[in-house]
Amino acid sequence: MPPSGQGTIDKKDVRTTMSTAQMEHAATPRSIQEMFDLSGEAAVVTGAGSGLGKAIAEILAQAGASVGLIDVDRERLDAVAAGIEAQGGKTFGVAADVAAVDSIAAAVEDIKDYFGRLDIVFANAGISRGPGFPEAGGTLAGTQQEDWDAVVGVNLNGVFNTLRAASPTIGDGGRIVVTASTAGFRADPMVGYAYVATKAAVLNIVRQAALELAPRGVRINAIAPGPFRTNIAGEGALDAPELNGLWAETIPLGRMAHPDELKGLALLLASGASSFMTGGAYVIDGGALALSHAR
Secondary structure (H helix, E strand, O other), X not given: OOOOOOOOOOHHHHOOOOOHHHHHHHHOOOOHHHHXXXXXXXXXXXXXXXXXXXXXXXXXXXXXXXXXXXXOOHHHHHHHHHHHHHOOOEEEEEEOOOOOHHHHHHHHHHHHHHHOOOOEEEEOOOOOOOOOOOOHHHOOOXXXXXHHHHHHHHHHHHXXXXXXXXXXXXXXXXXXXXXXXXHHOOOOOOOOHHHHHHHHHHHHHHHHHHHHHHHHOOEEEEEXXXXXXXXOOOOOHHHOHHHHHHHHOOOOOOOXXXXXXXXXXXXXXXXXXXXXXXXXXXXXXXXXXXXXHHO
């Protein structure tokens, strides 16, 4: 129920009004190549300097999109751009901080101006700041305010800042994808309080935004990765055998995922192949969430 004094929302307000031509186009069978082709489109990927963001940027470029890369680390950003361009892709990199409203807004605008359009946005940037309550620093009492603020700044405010900057800029029929986490669906002592809180929050931002943006044909979905081999937990975590072994014990498939294994889902949600998908959250975790529910 809405708060007292506020009216109910008419469901007609969040329905997309489509012309006959648009409906016929949406229903027209397309080849596999056409469904996944992003040629002529422009994308933004935050957190593009490493890990999942790098993988996302690579697959978008391979599908034909021009890719705007955003990251706080200029050196990593340039390395990713060089790799994509060596394979024939087109990029434009901007060093920016998603936690800073003006910084991310300017970056999105610069990319839109450079490519002349914006069709796809991946709000992917994220940080962890350490493990959960098995460690003293991950308990309620041990969580440092500095760490809490940093994670909320990037994982929650950063996502909202990115969506706020992109929503008036993205073209009608655009696609937005937010990187959430399986930690947004359940308690997860492997990560801290700020991480589980922010990842749960962005899932509902996606649902809310799906209703707002639907009349323009803009679709927004979330990817919810489980344990991937990235450096989100800190420099060196990618190659720490003990950490990888600990995570692998929680996964029915028996291993952590490589960032490249996200590419298929990312391309699906960025392309016309997902033309009737919005407001959803798609888990990619080797069965870890299913196992946690079975215990």
